[in-house]
Amino acid sequence: MKQFLLSLIVLLGMACKSSKERAQNTAGQEVESDSLTLVFQDDYSGISAPQFMVIKGAKELQGLFSKINRTRKPGIPVPEVDFAKDLLVVYCSGETSTNTSTSLRTGKETGDTVLVELVEQVDPEAASITVVTTPICIYKMPLTPKTVTLNER
Numbered sequence: 001m002k003q004f005l006l007s008l009i010v011l012l013g014m015a016c017k018s019s020k021e022r023a024q025n026t027a028g029q030e031v032e033s034d035s036l037t038l039v040f041q042d043d044y045s046g047i048s049a050p051q052f053m054v055i056k057g058a059k060e061l062q063g064l065f066s067k068i069n070r071t072r073k074p075g076i077p078v079p080e081v082d083f084a085k086d087l088l089v090v091y092c093s094g095e096t097s098t099n100t101s102t103s104l105r106t107g108k109e110t111g112d113t114v115l116v117e118l119v120e121q122v123d124p125e126a127a128s129i130t131v132v133t134t135p136i137c138i139y140k141m142p143l144t145p146k147t148v149t150l151n152e153r
Contacts, residue, residue, distance in 0.1 A: 035106050036116075036139045039079050039088065045136035046071060050094035052116075052150040056087045056143075064090065068136065079138070086140045089116055089148060093135040104139055107151050114144060115151040 045068055055061050061078060069075030081088060093102045100122050107115035141148075 035141045036089070036104060037141070038103075038137065039081070039140045040076075040138040041136070042068075042076070043133040043135050045092045045134045047092040047134055047136065048095050049092075051090075051092040053090040053092075054087060054148045055090060057083055061088065081140060083143070085143055087143050087148070089139045089141060091118065091137050091150070095132050095134055097130055097132065102135055103137060106141070109146070112146050114141075114146045114148045116148060117151050 047067065053060075053064070055064065058081070061081065065076065065078045089104060091102060091104055093100075096102075100120055103119045103121075104116050105119055107117040109115070
């Protein structure tokens with residue numbers, strides 16, 4: 001009987017762990033390339049002009065989230081990132097209407113530059129709704145000594 005209970009507890013523990021791993025994997029949306037993983041996306045960044053940033057440290061990330069959270073109570077938690085392995089690529093769309101969505105994907109890599117491309121999609125069903133938002137998307141990519149730049153087509 002003790003072996004049965006012990007086996008049941010071990011199985012339940014493993015089941016909980018595997019479902020937790022699946023939930024963490026679906027939280028980061030894989031984008032066409034293996035090098036960019038969506039970490040955070042929201043419709044209200046509080047940043048009114050389009051802006052592209054590469055964040056390589058926790059202090060910079062904290063500064064960005066202090067801007068995002070200045071009008072939010074409670075604020076959005078700052079994502080945990082290992083800056084020894086990864087860097088963050090941030091794109092704020094500025095003030096836009098809700099019928100467009102923006103995402104990033106990696107483009108060409110040249111000698112000392114990694115190009116990140118902006119992909120905008122228009123939702124024709126939402127064309128009749130006019131709400132001004134300030135979208136933000138934050139992607140994680142492996143740390144690189146190359147310069148990461150935005151290639152706006």
